Amino acid sequence: MLQRSVLTEEEQAAICSLEGREAGIEPHRDIVRPGEHTDYSCLVVSGLAARFGQLRDGHRQITAIHIAGDMCDLYSLMLPKVEWAIQALSSPVKILKVPHRDLLKLVRAYPAVAEAFWRDCVADGSILAQWVVNVGRRDARMRTAHLLCELGVRMERAGLGRRDAYTLDIVQTQLADALGMTPVHMNRIIRGLREDGLLVTRRRDIHITDWAALAAAGGFEGGYLEYEDGPHRRL
Amino acid sequence: MLQRSVLTEEEQAAICSLEGREAGIEPHRDIVRPGEHTDYSCLVVSGLAARFGQLRDGHRQITAIHIAGDMCDLYSLMLPKVEWAIQALSSPVKILKVPHRDLLKLVRAYPAVAEAFWRDCVADGSILAQWVVNVGRRDARMRTAHLLCELGVRMERAGLGRRDAYTLDIVQTQLADALGMTPVHMNRIIRGLREDGLLVTRRRDIHITDWAALAAAGGFEGGYLEYEDGPHRRL
DNA sequence: CGGTCTATTGATATGTGTCAAAACTTGTGG
DNA sequence: CCACAAGTTTTGACACATATCAATAGACCG
Numbered sequence A, B: 001m002l003q004r005s006v007l008t009e010e011e012q013a014a015i016c017s018l019e020g021r022e023a024g025i026e027p028h029r030d031i032v033r034p035g036e037h038t039d040y041s042c043l044v045v046s047g048l049a050a051r052f053g054q055l056r057d058g059h060r061q062i063t064a065i066h067i068a069g070d071m072c073d074l075y076s077l078m079l080p081k082v083e084w085a086i087q088a089l090s091s092p093v094k095i096l097k098v099p100h101r102d103l104l105k106l107v108r109a110y111p112a113v114a115e116a117f118w119r120d121c122v123a124d125g126s127i128l129a130q131w132v133v134n135v136g137r138r139d140a141r142m143r144t145a146h147l148l149c150e151l152g153v154r155m156e157r158a159g160l161g162r163r164d165a166y167t168l169d170i171v172q173t174q175l176a177d178a179l180g181m182t183p184v185h186m187n188r189i190i191r192g193l194r195e196d197g198l199l200v201t202r203r204r205d206i207h208i209t210d211w212a213a214l215a216a217a218g219g220f221e222g223g224y225l226e227y228e229d230g231p232h233r234r235l
Numbered sequence C: 001c002g003g004t005c006t007a008t009t010g011a012t013a014t015g016t017g018t019c020a021a022a023a024c025t026t027g028t029g030g
Numbered sequence D: 001c002c003a004c005a006a007g008t009t010t011t012g013a014c015a016c017a018t019a020t021c022a023a024t025a026g027a028c029c030g
Helices: A009-016 A100-109 A111-137 A140-157 A172-179 A183-195 A211-218 B009-016 B100-109 B111-137 B140-157 B172-179 B183-195 B211-218
Strands: A021-025 A030-032 A040-046 A049-054 A060-066 A085-088 A093-099 A165-167 A199-202 A205-208 B021-025 B030-032 B040-046 B049-054 B060-066 B085-088 B093-099 B165-167 B199-202 B205-208
Touching (some): A009 A111, A049 A172, A060 A111, A060 A172, A060 B111, A111 A140, A111 B049, A111 B060, A140 A165, A140 A172, A172 A183, A183 A199, B009 B111, B040 B100, B060 B111, B060 B172, B093 B100, B100 B111, B111 B140, B140 B211, B183 B199
Antiparallel strands (some): A021 A093, A030 A085, A049 A085, A165 A205, A199 A205, B021 B093, B040 B093, B049 B060, B049 B085, B165 B205, B199 B205
8 A cells, every 4th residue: 555655754654563463364264244233444464354245145246356465354444334245265364453533543644544544445437437337347267367367466465476477365266256256167267368378377386478469468558556656645 | 425424513624625626528439538647536526436447349348437426536635647438427417527636635634525526436445346246147038137136226325316316428339338238138138127017118217116125136235336425434 | 200219029159057976185082 | 106086177968048030119308
């Protein structure tokens, strides 16, 4: 988040001085449960977390994938009653629970920090809007390519690998849940991408052998992930 | 937006004193163009506006429908480079363009106003997350029912009608663009809902004759549209 | 009263879901 | 180090929802 905003040293120090309770969450275990009032937000320290909605029949749709360094559930600071679940994905996830009380004290003391957090929520919303486009108007192959590109760019930016070579600790069924399709179909799509020489997977490692081709196959334009400084960031 | 947050009279007055340039936008005309840096956000005064993303092949996906009273493109206050378009829907739309400069001055003078705007962005994100679920995991009929329920609740809350009887100045093709489907299929789905006695349409008026049934058909649970006061809204 | 949108309908094509089973991994305990 | 269990990936055959193409009918507007 700190990359997205311009903050003074004092403000950065204030953020870093936040204390929280560390917790390790087992795969498939809830970090946040829907319908609850939460009084903390979580920083993902390591691993992957996913936010998702669930239908009565049990089908689930992942609405966000959070990587290390993401503040997940920052939304709840403004709307404490959450309507979704957040779970650890495949591996144990380490999170830091930061009480809302401390966060609010911080944002009220430093308006620029409030704006940084606010900007973070907006960035999350921009990705969400892309996901709507993805799921609504792209076919399975495009969707998959698009998501893999998005995750690559985000991973690289977070210092977790290169955009064309990163580790995604996630299972095909979960990928399918993020892309609104069936695990079976997910598998066939991935096979197709591999057969076309766009990517190689080994274990949980993704190696995009032809970035340009994958980006083209997904209609990926990374603009929505850029957060260049506007002229009016600071007072 | 003012309904979602608790503000003092002074703060409310400050918001209401914002001045902007009024403008009328013809149907299908852009309010905001993608790739631009904007220096204002828009309040929708009357009519409907839609935010959408576009694919190279021309297909579009609506990612938000803004009704009168909505602040559209508030996102751009935090990320001025917008990656989407916002257009007027079927009828002329009246908007009020409020310069970012004034908005920033306001939020920096009144932290509670900043939080109110921030909360507004988060509310938009909550709807967006629901749309991902909608498009990703519900079939055409459910999706349609769900959206009609959502719009009903939002219309009612905005004082623009009743949840089961409101005017939606929108064309079937645009509804299809919001739901990620074909105009032809959209038409068949609406016919189905009518034949099942769930709703009646006349002109642009929607009359939901059996709210409970429509909500059930859409798996609609309005929780994500509720913004009850948390205990820590004010200092 | 003709022209341009919009809504409606039909026939057919296709992408994706569903069901079912086999092959492969990974981890665990003997 | 092997054997087994549980989870994951892969494959096939088939069903079904939705897209596509094409045409007609109706609404609205100048």
